Amino acid sequence: KAGVTQTPRYLIKTRGQQVTLSCSPISGHRSVSWYQQTPGQGLQFLFEYFSETQRNKGNFPGRFSGRQFSNSRSEMNVSTLELGDSALYLCASSLFGADTQYFGPGTRLTVL
Amino acid sequence: QQQVKQSPQSLIVQKGGISIINCAYENTAFDYFPWYQQFPGKGPALLIAIRPDVSEKKEGRFTISFNKSAKQFSLHIMDSQPGDSATYFCAAGSGYSTLTFGKGTMLLVSP
Numbered sequence: 001k002a003g004v005t006q007t008p009r010y011l012i013k014t015r016g017q018q019v020t021l022s023c024s025p026i027s028g029h030r031s032v033s034w035y036q037q038t039p040g041q042g043l044q045f046l047f048e049y050f051s052e053t054q055r056n057k058g059n060f061p062g063r064f065s066g067r068q069f070s071n072s073r074s075e076m077n078v079s080t081l082e083l084g085d086s087a088l089y090l091c092a093s094s095l096f097g098a099d100t101q102y103f104g105p106g107t108r109l110t111v112l
Numbered sequence: 113q114q115q116v117k118q119s120p121q122s123l124i125v126q127k128g129g130i131s132i133i134n135c136a137y138e139n140t141a142f143d144y145f146p147w148y149q150q151f152p153g154k155g156p157a158l159l160i161a162i163r164p165d166v167s168e169k170k171e172g173r174f175t176i177s178f179n180k181s182a183k184q185f186s187l188h189i190m191d192s193q194p195g196d197s198a199t200y201f202c203a204a205g206s207g208y209s210t211l212t213f214g215k216g217t218m219l220l221v222s223p
Contacts, residue, residue, distance in 0.1 A: 033210050042215035056210045103155030
């Protein structure tokens with residue numbers, strides 16, 4: 001089975017711009033979760049989608065949004081980028097949520 | 113708030129030694145406790161997981177010890193090797209909630 005794929009792997013943006021990240025889960029997985037990882041902050045949960053519905057949401061501002069398509073692929077969008085948004089954004093897929101999550105390699109976002 | 117507290121933040125162990133990382137949780141509804149291993153430049157990967165119906169689970173050199181009454185669980189890495197140097201995350205979850213992760217432990221195994 002192919003693993004979780006994320007595109008792009010690296011992104012450089014400037015403050016004020018917006019960005020869209022993509023995640024393709026493992027085939028058959030219906031839950032997709034997004035995390036922001038920064039040094040010292042660990043894995044901070046952004047949101048989780050299950051069958052095209054946002055089921056769980058972390059404590060992030062509304063600039064962070066996401067969606068899931070009928071094929072379970074997911075995108076997350078960050079609008080009006082800030083320097084503090086520089087991070088590794090990880091996507092993880094699982095069968096139903098709080099079971100084994102399989103992570104992608106992440107998208108490294110740098111905001112200048 | 114559903115939290116998982118992980119300690120220590122960093123750990124240095126000599127080759128051949130035992131690495132021990134601890135986690136404590138608050139939500140008694142949690143019924144799934146995985147540990148993830150992350151190497152630089154990679155996403156976290158599942159290492160080992162336990163459910164509360166057992167107190168210990170061993171896979172090779174990796175063991176999870178689980179204390180339901182204390183709401184604590186720990187990862188033991190026996191005969192630690194330099195290749196084990198990585199960041200380790202504990203997590204907890206239940207049902208259809210998402211996993212809650214600890215803040216991670218950077219392990220360095222010195223040769």
